[in-house]
Amino acid sequence: MTSAFAAGGDTRSLPVPDGLDGMRLDQAVSRLLGLSRTAAAGLIDAGDALVDGVARANSYKVKAGSWLEVTLPAPAAPPAVVPQAVPGLTVVYADDDIVVVDKPVGVAAHPSPGWTGPTVIGGLAGIGHRISTSGAAERQGVVHRLDVGTTGIMAVAKSERAYTALKRAFKYREVEKRYHAVVQGHPDPLRGTIDAPIDRHPHHDYRWAVVSGGKPSITHYDTLEAFPAASLLDVRLETGRTHQIRVHFSSMRHPCVGDLTYGADPTLSARLGLSRQWLHARSLSFAHPGTGDEVTFVSEYPDDLARALEILRD
Numbered sequence: 001m002t003s004a005f006a007a008g009g010d011t012r013s014l015p016v017p018d019g020l021d022g023m024r025l026d027q028a029v030s031r032l033l034g035l036s037r038t039a040a041a042g043l044i045d046a047g048d049a050l051v052d053g054v055a056r057a058n059s060y061k062v063k064a065g066s067w068l069e070v071t072l073p074a075p076a077a078p079p080a081v082v083p084q085a086v087p088g089l090t091v092v093y094a095d096d097d098i099v100v101v102d103k104p105v106g107v108a109a110h111p112s113p114g115w116t117g118p119t120v121i122g123g124l125a126g127i128g129h130r131i132s133t134s135g136a137a138e139r140q141g142v143v144h145r146l147d148v149g150t151t152g153i154m155a156v157a158k159s160e161r162a163y164t165a166l167k168r169a170f171k172y173r174e175v176e177k178r179y180h181a182v183v184q185g186h187p188d189p190l191r192g193t194i195d196a197p198i199d200r201h202p203h204h205d206y207r208w209a210v211v212s213g214g215k216p217s218i219t220h221y222d223t224l225e226a227f228p229a230a231s232l233l234d235v236r237l238e239t240g241r242t243h244q245i246r247v248h249f250s251s252m253r254h255p256c257v258g259d260l261t262y263g264a265d266p267t268l269s270a271r272l273g274l275s276r277q278w279l280h281a282r283s284l285s286f287a288h289p290g291t292g293d294e295v296t297f298v299s300e301y302p303d304d305l306a307r308a309l310e311i312l313r314d
Contacts, residue, residue, distance in 0.1 A: 037203070096290070183255065
């Protein structure tokens with residue numbers, strides 16, 4: 001059987017693989033289609049996920065070889081890019097091919113469903129930068145992203161050749177991305193590599209986790225400075241998964257200071273005056289898509305992270 005398009009959306013028909021034998025139906029649908037567990041459960045409750053042609057409960061245990069037929073909702077219209085003023089968004093460098101910004105906290109990379117706050121793309125449009133038309137309409141020119149709560153250097157493609165070249169460079173790990181992070185405690189060893197697969201958290205839609213069978217994820221780190229309760233790390237990403245640094249260090253029991261989502265100590269966060277994770281995209285190096293020359297851009301710590309460091313040093 002092959003996929004077909006129904007009025008409501010895309011209908012996917014596929015067998016349950018051996019590796020999912022005995023798994024709950026909502027977990028199986030989530031894993032097979034890359035949906036959140038909540039979204040999968042919603043489809044099942046609505047009767048849009050059938051097992052061998054029969055509607056089943058979320059808790060139903062699927063069997064290898066059974067046939068799943070899942071009708072996905074019609075995709076929502078992508079959010080529009082609205083030119084806007086974004087306080088604190090600083091253009092570090094710009095030419096005909098790229099624009100490099102220093103992203104402040106509280107700003108998303110691009111518009112997305114449910115996000116009503118400021119975006120890098122909207123801010124650039126607001127100050128007159130023409131961005132590449134490649135990619136989905138709402139994230140034109142975006143070749144990599146930073147979390148809303150992560151500050152620092154971010155590059156955006158302005159030309160078609162830059163978009164193609166930078167997407168390729170990120171895919172083949174030809175870009176050096178360095179972050180500085182303050183994590184709780186002292187990693188052992190003080191310098192090392194975390195190689196652990198990441199996927200959606202099995203129980204929390206908004207979180208990610210180290211999960212067997214997840215996407216390969218590699219983080220290199222080196223301790224720059226140690227404090228009684230925390231460590232300042234230089235972090236180099238070999239891969240670029242969502243929340244990768246936050247997830248990897250949380251899995252090592254050294255969450256980023258201030259990162260309450262991934263288990264940070266709220267008392268220490270309050271003492272340091274942090275309302276977000278201490279994580280900063282410190283530098284970005286890549287071959288310029290127009291000239292081929294190696295370029296490097298560096299961002300200084302924003303005020304909230306600098307103040308937290310001062311408190312730790314006192």
